[in-house]
Amino acid sequence: xxxxxxxxxxxxxxxxxxxxxxxxxxxxxxxxxxxxxxxxxxxxxxxxxxxxxxxxxxxxxxxxxxxxxxxxxxxxxxxxxxxxxxxxxxxxxxxxxxxxxxxxxxxxxxxxxxxxxxxxxxxxxxxxxxxxxxxxxxxxxxxxxxxxxxxxxxxxxxxxxxxxxxxxxxxxxxxxxxxxxxxxxxxxxxxxxxxxxxxxxxxxxxxxxxxxxxxxxxxxxxxxxxxxxxxxxxxxxxxxxxxxxxxxxxxxxxxxxxxxxxxxxxxxxxxxxxxxxxxxxxxxxx
Amino acid sequence: xxxxxxxxxxxxxxxxxxxxxxxxxxxxxxxxxxxxxxxxxxxxxxxxxxxxxxxxxxxxxxxxxxxxxxxxxxxxxxxxxxxxxxxxxxxxxxxxxxxxxxxxxxxxxxxxxxxxxxxxxxxxxxxxxxxxxxxxxxxxxxxxxxxxxxxxxxxxxxxxxxxxxxxxxxxxxxxxxxxxxxxxxxxxxx
Numbered sequence: 085x086x087x088x089x090x091x092x093x094x095x096x097x098x099x100x101x102x103x104x105x106x107x108x109x110x111x112x113x114x115x116x117x118x119x120x121x122x123x124x125x126x127x128x129x130x131x132x133x134x135x136x137x138x139x140x141x142x143x144x145x146x147x148x149x150x151x152x153x154x155x156x157x158x159x160x161x162x163x164x165x166x167x168x169x170x171x172x173x174x175x176x177x178x179x180x181x182x183x184x185x186x187x188x189x190x191x192x193x194x195x196x197x198x199x200x201x202x203x204x205x206x207x208x209x210x211x212x213x214x215x216x217x218x219x220x221x222x223x224x225x226x227x228x229x230x231x232x233x234x235x236x237x238x239x240x241x242x243x244x245x246x247x248x249x250x251x252x253x254x255x256x257x258x259x260x261x262x263x264x265x266x267x268x269x270x271x272x273x274x275x276x277x278x279x280x281x282x283x284x285x286x287x288x289x290x291x292x293x294x295x296x297x298x299x300x301x302x303x304x305x306x307x308x309x310x311x312x313x314x315x316x317x318x319x320x321x322x323x324x325x326x327x328x329x330x331x332x333x334x335x336x337x338x339x340x341x342x343x344x345x346x347x348x349x350x351x352x353x354x355x356x357x358x359x360x361x362x363x364x365x366x367x368x369x370x
Numbered sequence: 371x372x373x374x375x376x377x378x379x380x381x382x383x384x385x386x387x388x389x390x391x392x393x394x395x396x397x398x399x400x401x402x403x404x405x406x407x408x409x410x411x412x413x414x415x416x417x418x419x420x421x422x423x424x425x426x427x428x429x430x431x432x433x434x435x436x437x438x439x440x441x442x443x444x445x446x447x448x449x450x451x452x453x454x455x456x457x458x459x460x461x462x463x464x465x466x467x468x469x470x471x472x473x474x475x476x477x478x479x480x481x482x483x484x485x486x487x488x489x490x491x492x493x494x495x496x497x498x499x500x501x502x503x504x505x506x507x508x509x510x511x512x513x514x515x516x517x518x519x520x521x522x523x524x525x526x527x528x529x530x531x532x533x534x535x536x537x538x539x540x541x542x543x544x545x546x547x548x549x550x551x552x553x554x555x556x557x558x559x560x
Contacts, residue, residue, distance in 0.1 A: 187398065188546065191442045192405045195424055199405050206398030214391040221384070292383065302383050303390040310394070 097234050100149040101241070101352045104279065105345055107145045108272045112341060119264040131261030138268055139252035142275030143168065143245040150238070159238060163224050167239045170219040171246025179215050179247065180254055183208055200318045208317065209310030212247060212278070217285050217306055219243035225293065233362055236290025237283050237355060244282025248275040269337045276344040277316055280351040284309040287355045291362060316347055407553055412436055415454060417533060420557035422450070422550065440547075445540035446505045446517040448547040450554055453534040457527070463488065463497035466532040467525045471499055478503035479516075489524075492556050497525040502541065520544040522551075528560055 115138070126134065147168070151161065183189055193203045220239045224230050230239065252271045256262050262270070288305025291297055323339040409420035412427075414435050421427065421438050426447075428437040433453045440448040457466060467486060475481045484500040491498075499522070506516035521538040535558060537551040 187402055189402075190444070191440070192402055194442075195405055199401075202401055203398060203405075206394045206401060210391050210394040210398070214387070217387065221387075292380075296377075296379070297383070299379060299383050299386055302387045306387055306390065307394075 096150075097238055098352065098356050100146060101279070101283070102349070103149045104142070104146045105276060105348050105352075107149075108142055108276060109341065109345055111141060111145070112268050112272045115268040116265050119268075124264070126261065128260060132256065134264070135256030135262045135267055136253055138264075139249055139256055139271050142252075142272060142279075143249050146241070146245055146279070159235070160229055163227070163229055164239065164242050167219055167224055168242040168246040168249075170223055171216055171243030172250045173246075174215040174219055175212075175247040175250035176254075179211055180250070182211050194321065197318065200321060201314055203314075204317045205310050205314030209313035210306070212313060213281060213285055213306050213309040216240060216243040216247055216278075216282050216309075217289065217302075219246070220286070220289055225289065230293060233287075233290035233294055233359060233366075236288070236293065237286035237359065240282040240286025240289060241279050244278040244280075245275060247282075248278035251278070266335070266337050269341050273320065273340045273344040276348040277313070277320075280344075280348040281309045281313050281316075283351055283355045284312060287358055290359070294366070295362075312347075312351070316343075319343060406550055409553075409557070417452060417454065417558070417560040419452065419554065419559070422554065443540065443543060443547070445542060446519045446538070448537070448539040448543065448550075450551060451534075451536040451538075452558075453536070455532045455534060456530060457532050459530060461527070461532070463495065463525050463527055463532075466527070466534075467497040467499050467523070470523055470525060470534055471501070474501060474503070474521075479506060480504040491524055491526075492558075494526055499523040499525070517541075524555065526560075533558075533560055 147164070150164065151158075187207050189203065189207060192199060193208070194200055217240075220236070220243055224235075224239050229235070251274050255270065255274075256267070285305050288302055288308075292302050292305075320340050320343055323343050324336045327334045327336065406422075408423040410423050412419050412421040414430065417435060419436065421436065422440065424441075425438045426441045428434075428439070430436065433455055434451060435454055436450070436452040438450050455466065455469075464486075471483055471486070474483075478501075481501060481503045484502060486497065486499045489496055489498045501521050501523075503519055503521070504516050505519045507514070518541045519538050520541045521536060523534055523536045526533045526535070535555060537548070539547045
């Protein structure tokens with residue numbers, strides 16, 4: 085890799101992230117409206133297949149935007165897809181078995197506020213964020229294709245969406261299909277949240293590769309992402325808690341989507357600001 | 371931009387990430403155990419025990435002193451039951467166990483006894499019965515498949531009555547739930 089290679093910012097990365105958030109919200113709205121208007125009737129098989137198809141949509145949207153816009157200095161398609169696949173594979177082979185079978189979080193995680201936050205950070209957060217980090221760190225990270233700080237965000241987002249896709253497919257399959265309206269909201273929430281937390285790890289990975297950071301730098305990144313992950317899951321439980329009144333119960337699933345969209349936008353904004361600042365400092369250094 | 375060569379510092383940083391993650395997961399494991407093993411004192415009719423905190427406790431009825439169920443279990447919820455049965459002074463643990471087994475055969479669907487034996491449970495002589503049955507929700511609109519349930523009863527003699535402590539759990543989670551039951555069993559006093 086040439087020393088003289090210009091440090092620049094891939095502006096489209098941020099557009100992709102924001103387009104993913106906006107597109108997902110729009111997509112959810114369309115599915116929700118169509119489901120309400122048409123009230124389609126599914127067999128068990130078609131319901132399952134539709135759920136699995138919907139679980140693939142968030143990753144497909146991001147990948148399409150990414151490839152359409154990544155033309156100036158394209159990342160190898162195989163590498164981005166490979167990291168996406170690795171994130172998915174680690175979720176299926178390690179993440180879900182550890183969280184659900186070994187730690188059996190469904191038995192104790194939602195006991196009270198404290199357990200939801202502490203358990204969410206220590207068990208769910210660290211497992212998920214470490215595996216997404218590993219998907220990048222032990223694959224593309226040492227390659228010459230990982231040649232600028234923004235690549236950390238790109239590849240970590242790919243790993244995060246791979247992880248989210250498997251989480252969503254697992255949810256659909258274990259429930260034998262999902263109600264389209266509520267199901268698509270959950271799918272979008274998981275995808276947005278996983279992509280946002282991966283962005284944090286990606287920023288730390290990008291800097292760790294190109295600057296001489298302290299030994300605590302990368303652990304700090306994973307810990308921050310895990311804390312965001314745990315706190316988000318608790319907040320999501322709070323805002324989506326059903327409201328029960330004398331006239332009946334109402335669910336607040338939409339609030340979960342609003343929260344996920346806001347968290348994703350804010351996280352993307354903060355990472356954008358940090359990366360820009362970092363690039364300016366590197367340019368000044370060169 | 372040049373790729374930085376992997377330095378010793380990078381290696382240490384990489385190892386630190388793994389170490390921090392392991393520490394977090396170990397701490398998470400201890401935290402999980404502290405929640406799962408949390409208990410509330412329960413005492414009735416001369417029998418005291420540390421009942422699991424956060425479980426659904428049914429009111430005592432007839433000879434059943436305590437019936438507590440893990441509401442977060444999947445399938446058939448793990449259930450602990452303590453019964454106090456009046457007996458004659460000559461009755462042995464195996465005779466009481468035979469009576470309990472007959473009751474199970476009458477009350478439980480597709481009941482099968484797996485094995486039975488004399489054991490010592492935390493210093494007390496007891497009779498252990500291992501069995502299996504099918505739990506089917508009687509509600510015809512209930513759409514789930516019936517659960518296969520594994521159960522273990524311990525029969526203790528205490529003067530003019532027998533204390534029967536039962537553990538029943540979905541056969542898929544029986545082994546995982548067994549450790550928590552032993553904590554419960556260890557806390558039993560009468």
